[in-house]
Amino acid sequence: SLRDETLDMEIGVAGETGPEVRLQALSRNRFIGAARPGHPLGDGPVTAERFAAGRHISVSRRGRERGPIDEALSALGLRRTVVSMVSGFSAALAMARASDLITSVPERHTEGARAGMFSFALPVATAEVTISMLWHPRLDADPAQRWLRDCVRAVCVSSR
Secondary structure, eight states: OTTTTSOSEEEEEOOOOOTTSEEEEEEEEOEEEEEOTTOGGGSSOOOHHHHHHSEEEEEOTTOOSOOHHHHHHHHTTOOOEEEEEESSHHHHHHHHHTSSOEEEEETGGGTTTTTTSEEEEOSSOOOOEEEEEEEOGGGTTOHHHHHHHHHHHHHHHHTO
């Protein structure tokens, strides 16, 4: 999307990028779970078994069906049911807020978007992720894009 000018900037967990994409790390985040207010998962301790038994929304820009959470559950002999896959955390949170689905999102990066939701520590250990800002090099010198990148950096630094 950055290469074909569909997007000017992306913020999220960056995987492998090539030289045609600029990247700047903004913050480190741990993943947490999120569900609608009043979700049954909130009626007791969130164990790995109860978490895995729910229906999940997975976030993957590249369409990967399994990730670190699935691997951690698998090590405990558990498997979660992913019923929907989306490419962004905002979409996952909107779906979880309006359904009985559960999603996993970066804690600090999604703090405002999760307001009022049931948020909880994941019952399995996962590594922290780096949230990054990505853009195409053709926008390096663009004054509006530079201003926007400066604003994003300032917000991320002030929320640490």
